[in-house]
Structures are given as structure tokens and as C-alpha cells.
Amino acid sequence: MTELVADERQMEAVESLDDQVLVIAPPGCGKTELLAMRAEFLVREGRILPGRRLLAITYSKRARDNMRQRIQERLGPELTSRFVTVLNFHGLAGRIVRAHATTLDIPKDFVMPTKRWFGDAVSQIGAGWESRKAAESRLLEVKSSPISDVEIDAQLRSSGDELALAVEQVRRSANRLDYQDLIRHAQRLLHVPGVARLYQSHFDAVLVDEFQDLSLQQFDIVTRACTRRGTYVGDPLQGIYSWAGAQPDAVIAALRDRCTTRVDLNVSYRSSPEVLAIVNAVGVPIGATELHAADPSAWGSGQRTRAYVFDSEEDEASKIAELAVGIARKRPQAAVAVIARSGWRRGPLDRELSAVDDVPLQFWDMALDHPGLLTALRTAATGIAATLPLEDQLRMLNERCLHGLAGDDDVDTANILGDAIDLLRQRASEGEGVRAVLARTKAVDVTDVAPPGVHVLNAHLGKGQQFDWVFVIGLEEGHVPDYRSLEDPEEARALMVMLSRAKRGLVVSRSRTVKTKYGTTKSAPRSRWWDQLAAAA
Incomplete structure (x- = not known):
């Protein structure tokens, strides 16, 4: 990989004095480094006022960790800690909902979402594959706007989708939110003027990584949380998550209207x-x-x-x-x-x-290879007797880890935990305890x-x-x-x-x-x- 020496187009974006900047960054063009340089420029040039912060948003946990590392390498730990908040999208939504749940009468002890719960709920109800997919799509559709649980019920009844309605009842009885609920409630909260003002007075600028992976609902959250300055970097032609709700065409259209500066990168620092x-x-x-x-x-x-x-x-x-x-x-x-x-x-x-x-x-x-999770599992496994039935060991391990994550707004970590427990079940040999399985599993960062x-x-x-x-x-x-x-x-x-x-x-x-x-x-x-x-x- 060629060492990144910022070219003219990159510096145009980094040092832009415009408040709203759009950067089209094809693969390998130094997108993450550009965002780190933009963060450094805004902080060192005094665009982030004392007591306020720059918000950097990524789509995934891995990208979040990388972004934080890049910004810290440029600003140093002290300035990064004082001026910069780096979150992945579900982390931001989780933080908003945790902080203001009572505003919407949401119990503060709600259970964070996991990938597994929908499938488990449908299995409980006994629905087939086709009706399951239809219900999942219906729930994604109706929850893609800032409406209440009562309005959700009304729409589901109107559609006649009894399975989707039943799944919703299971979810609420378990005091659980799914991924779309987390996004929906965060959007609802930022439509409350008093809540929105709190975030707008806290964040002086936002950097958005991979804008093409956002839905319009997520885009609405970002632009309501920070109204002063925005730098949006991504590539519509790397938009491959429409199945997960991403709307790259709609988001790029909104950004074209919003941004007064557009920079298109065309130099690859990655590839031969x-x-x-x-x-x-x-x-x-x-x-x-x-x-x-x-x-x-x-x-x-x-x-x-x-x-x-x-x-x-x-x-x-x-x-x-x-x-x-x-x-x-x-x-x-x-x-x-x-x-x-x-x-x-x-x-x-x-x-x-x-x-x-x-x-x-x-x-x-394999979820067990996820950075940081293996250490948490090994710590939680301390004292779990190998003589117990494997399912009892896994249950205790899961409960201990969930307890350790209580109050954590990192949805990805809670979600990966369920996958990791399943993999431990598959990897364990007959008579082997969870501590032994974890001991022979390597960590990869x-x-x-x-x-x-x-x-x-x-x-x-x-x-x-x-x-x-x-x-x-x-x-x-x-x-x-x-x-x-x-x-x-x-x-x-x-x-x-x-x-x-x-x-x-x-x-x-x-x-x-x-x-x-x-x-x-x-x-x-x-x-x-x-x-x-x-x-x-």
C-alpha cells in the first residue's frame, strides 16, 4: 500500500470552510484517513468550541475502532478525549434511548436487541419460513418512521399481518427492543425539540463514514443530532446493504441538496x-x-x-x-x-x-474471533465448573456476560455474544468445559x-x-x-x-x-x- 500523502482533492475536503461537505470516495482512496485529517483540522482550527464535541459516526463496531485509532494518532489521546466522540450507529441510537427513555415511557431496563430474538420468537409461535420473512419485512417497513408502539399496532392490524402483530406482543412482554425499535425511538426522541437541542448544543460537527449504508431514518437522526457542520464521506457504488434497510440513492440525493461543497476522489493509495x-x-x-x-x-x-x-x-x-x-x-x-x-x-x-x-x-x-469478546468470555467463565452439564455452563456464561454488559450502549457486542455462545456449543467436545474451549480459542485483532x-x-x-x-x-x-x-x-x-x-x-x-x-x-x-x-x- 502506498503511503498516503494527501493530494489536492483530499486537502480541498479536509480544509473546506463550508459547513456541509460531501466527499465521494471510491475504494482505497484514503477515506478513513481523510476523516481523521478533517477531525484534526476542525479541532486545531478552533471549530469545536470548548465544552462541545465532534461526533464521528461509523456503520460498524470494527470501523468505529479503526476511526478512533486514526483520529487519536493525529490528535493525540488528550485532545481526542476532550473533543471527539466516536460511535457506531447503533451505539449512538442506544445512547440516546438509554438517556431519554422515560420521555417516551420506555422502561429504562429494556433489553438490547440481538439477531437471534426474532427467530426465537417466531419459532415459539410456530410460524413457517414464508410467513416469517413477510412478517420481518412488514415490521421493518412500519418501524421505518418515528411512530409510537400504538401506531405500530394500528398499522399491523390494518395490514392483517397477524404474525407480525404476535411477534410485537412477544417483544413487548419481554421488555425488549429490536434493532429497528432502537433506531425508531432515537428518531422519535430527536423529534422532541428539547431533546434535539441537548445534542445540537453538545455537538459542533459530525463526520459520517460510509453514508451509503444509512437509511433515510438514520440520516434524519444524524442531521438532527448535529445541525452545525457535517462532513459525509462514502461511495454510492459501494452501497450493498439495501437488504438491511440502507437507501443509498435517497441518501445521496438528500446530501446533494444539503451540501455546498462536493469533492470526488480518484487516486487509490491501496491497490497496485x-x-x-x-x-x-x-x-x-x-x-x-x-x-x-x-x-x-x-x-x-x-x-x-x-x-x-x-x-x-x-x-x-x-x-x-x-x-x-x-x-x-x-x-x-x-x-x-x-x-x-x-x-x-x-x-x-x-x-x-x-x-x-x-x-x-x-x-x-466465527463470532469468537471478534476483538475483545474472547477476553470478556474468559473472565466470565472463571469458576464455572467443567463438571456441570454443558448447557448449564453456557447459560451461566451468557448471564454473566450480559450482566457485565448491562448499561452498555454497544449493541454489536451484545448481539455477537449470542452467536459466540452458539459457537462454543458447537466447538465443545464431549465432557469438555467452556473454560477449556475458550483456552484453545485464539483471539484476532x-x-x-x-x-x-x-x-x-x-x-x-x-x-x-x-x-x-x-x-x-x-x-x-x-x-x-x-x-x-x-x-x-x-x-x-x-x-x-x-x-x-x-x-x-x-x-x-x-x-x-x-x-x-x-x-x-x-x-x-x-x-x-x-x-x-x-x-x-
């Missing part, structure tokens, strides 16, 4: 020219800015991109595992990623890599730069990350693009996100055949983007 040729092969046809390497000569010479075609998924898995592990062995400081669009396509590869024990290996869908070794992940988990070498597998129709979204423009964006994680080298691959869920083999047409990728490689 060869990698960028492949990224541009997908990005430019869908409207992305053509990216150029900041210093092409810094990358040296040699072949760093390839396109492979295999007869079967097993052949692909064997060769890609050999190449990825080979790089990790030859270059112990290199971070190597193998990325699939979806987890189901990774089966043969995961099995091939599971036997590797001489290089660091991380599967990113990942910010924006992955540690050395081989990393295996899906497209959406890789967003915001970077690796020395990247292998993107499964470039067949039905996987890239996904069979459920063949004409969805987000599929091209998801591919661009996967490709643009690479710094030095990039390999793409496909198989001529794939296995069906019944175990039979069928022909797999090449992805619609394969020809242009292969030509660029």
Missing part, C-alpha cells in the same frame, strides 16, 4: 495498477470513477493478477487453498483473503483449509488492516477491509450475481467491493460445474462479468 485494472473493469461500466494508483512505480514488476477456470468446485478449492496458503508460508507478514459472495459457495474451500495448521487462519463468520495469515470471508463482511492478496472465488451465474438477485444492481457493487479489497495481487476463479443441494452436479454458466475480468487479468 494491476489490481485497479480489474476493479475498473467492473466499476467504470456501472458509473464508477476510473481509479489510478497514487504511485505506480512503488509496486515494482511481476504478474499479480490471474483468472482461473476449474472443472469442479473441489478442483477450485484445492488450487486456491494451495495458492493462498503458499503465499502465507512464503511471506509470513502477508494478509491473504479468500472471498466468496455467499457462504454456501465456500463449502469445499472451508474443508480444504480446515486441515491447515502451520499458518494463521481466520474464518470471519482486526482493524482496517488484517493481520498476517489466511482470512476466509463473505462479501459483506469484507467491506472496509484490505489484504495484500485476494482470491475471489465462484464467479458463476447464480453465485455472482446471486440467484435470488440476478438483476439487482447491488450485485455488481458487491463484486466491486470484493475485488477492491486487494492491495498487491488479485486472483479470480470459477468452476464449470457446481453441486446442487441434492448432491448432484450441474453445469455452471460463467458470471456475466467473467469475460471482462479475465481480459483485465
